[in-house]
Amino acid sequence: MRITACAFMLSATITALAQQKPVLLHNATLVDGTGGPVRQHVDITFRKGYIESVRPAFTKEKDTPKNTDIVDCSGKTVIPALISAHSHLGILLNNTDASPDAYTAENVTAALNQYERYGVTTMVSLGVNRDLVYELRDQQRAGKLGGATFLTAGRGIGVPNGAPGLNVAPDQVYRPANPEEARKDVDEMASHHVDLIKLWLDSGHGKIPAMDPAVYTAIIDEAHKHHLKVAAHVYTLADAKSLVNANVDILAHSIRDQVVDPAFATSLIYHKVWYIPTLALDEAFYLYAADPDVMKSQFFQQAAGPQLLAKLQAPDYAEKTLASPQTEQARKDHEIAMKNLKALRDAGVNVAFGTDSGAVAGRIPGFSEHRELEDLVAAGLTPLQAITLATGENGRLLHEINPKLSIGLIKQDYSADLIILSADPLMDVRNTRHIDAVYHHGALVPNTPPQN
Ligand SMILES: [Zn+2]
Structure with missing residues (x-):
């Protein structure tokens, strides 16, 4: 049911494919799209457009992953893109x-x-x-x-x-x-x-x-x-x-x-x-x-x-x-x-x-x-x-x-379509407008809108 081949190509794909280095959203508060409870202190890693892992955030310096772009998401909430x-x-x-x-x-x-x-x-x-x-x-x-x-x-x-x-x-x-x-x-x-x-x-x-x-x-x-x-x-x-x-x-x-x-x-x-x-x-x-x-x-x-x-x-x-x-x-x-x-x-x-x-x-x-x-x-x-x-x-x-689409969840093997929010959307849903960054199929989207 999940896709491993990129049959359904996305605009951001070329950039994402070229970008071999994984991206790690570190220490985020996670709303994963399933409707399940929010999770604190989570690391989300994606590569080549797809989410590779979602796991508890590393806490020791020595566990810092090598050769990875790390984005500090402390105090931020990550939700799937809309x-x-x-x-x-x-x-x-x-x-x-x-x-x-x-x-x-x-x-x-x-x-x-x-x-x-x-x-x-x-x-x-x-x-x-x-x-x-x-x-x-x-x-x-x-x-x-x-x-x-x-x-x-x-x-x-x-x-x-x-x-x-x-x-x-x-x-x-x-x-x-x-x-x-x-x-x-x-x-x-x-x-x-x-x-x-x-x-x-x-x-x-x-x-x-x-x-x-x-x-x-x-x-x-x-x-x-x-x-x-x-x-x-x-x-x-x-x-x-x-x-x-x-x-x-x-x-x-x-x-x-x-x-x-x-x-x-x-x-x-x-x-x-x-x-x-x-x-x-x-x-x-x-x-x-x-x-x-x-x-x-x-x-x-x-x-x-x-x-x-x-x-x-x-x-x-x-x-x-x-x-x-x-x-x-x-x-x-x-x-x-x-x-x-x-x-x-x-x-x-x-x-x-x-x-x-x-x-x-x-x-x-x-x-x-x-x-x-x-x-x-x-x-x-x-x-x-x-x-x-x-x-x-x-x-x-x-x-x-379209069964080739795996979107809407922050879960392994789903397309890395995510929003980093600087305010908690569960406290006030209007906080989905406080967009720090949008990733579309793993690629950072330029020119996100002003937060207010
Ligand atoms: Zn209509």
Whole structure:
């Protein structure tokens, strides 16, 4: 189940392979991603991109390992790097406006670099990708493209005149008219070795046409013939139940129209369906208007960039946003999403971690993932539980999608994707923003963001 060969190449790989000398993170406090108790005074050694050992810290001078780069982590906490199982690339220009011109190698690479700098070393671009994505993925696997490792759901499958309602290029999403066309779309993506299939089931509160059940049933069936998992954009409990009955693998958003019932939790467990809450999604519609202090930190401002910052800090932005009916709806949706996440997690459902960052302005690559951790804690999880979703649990989901991936844990033979934090994230989950260093597949990532 673990990889020994580097079949799934990472951007940092060339550097990491060249670097024969092991790195030892010495005397760290360790949160290993399993959700188990924190360990004090730990030494973590990695070499050639993979973790070699995790053991009690050496205490005697004479036991200092030779020919090793030693990083003193006394008083620091090491956690696995974060993973987003639901984000997007190439939709927005300057993090601000959706544009059919946004899907360029340059823009995608900039986003991948930003994720990586903020400690998100793996992300899933869950649909709305141009076919350029396959070329970029090949380049990354060959070690020629930097930034976070990404998986892709290719274009994904939406509805004619329906979801997703984004201003993107026509070749950025399929919109089949019938089940036969939908099967062809799946086959085409499978021929590109897409990592998974994405579909949209959402009537936008009855305002737009929803996907015909015959279409999504065909998509799921065809995807499973290709051994591909299917993630579905969903909003209502009724739609989620229909998708689960049609054998969907991943619900890519929270249920937000009503509180879920225990029978629903049982069916998710029975069918081994993953649930990605994306709490930061609805909140991003009003967060910056309701709580402008969020925007004060350099950590935020660097992630947002000047154009988005100007938009969010425009004189009429807060007033307009707070008065908009969309904000009222988003607040309600966010409240229900938090309740449902807590109930489903407590019931034992497989909960993953994602943000929908990159899809609309305000869902910001890198920042939104740290905000999502805070939202999960606000929903009632402990900081340790929240971090576990973003690391070990997401690693488990991505391993199901691609068995060559061993990520999300600080454990022997896992990819050396780690964050050194200068403050304790279990005391306050916002301390995941105090990033001293990020390692991606064993290589030190340059330009980590300011800590405040
Ligand atoms: Zn999305």
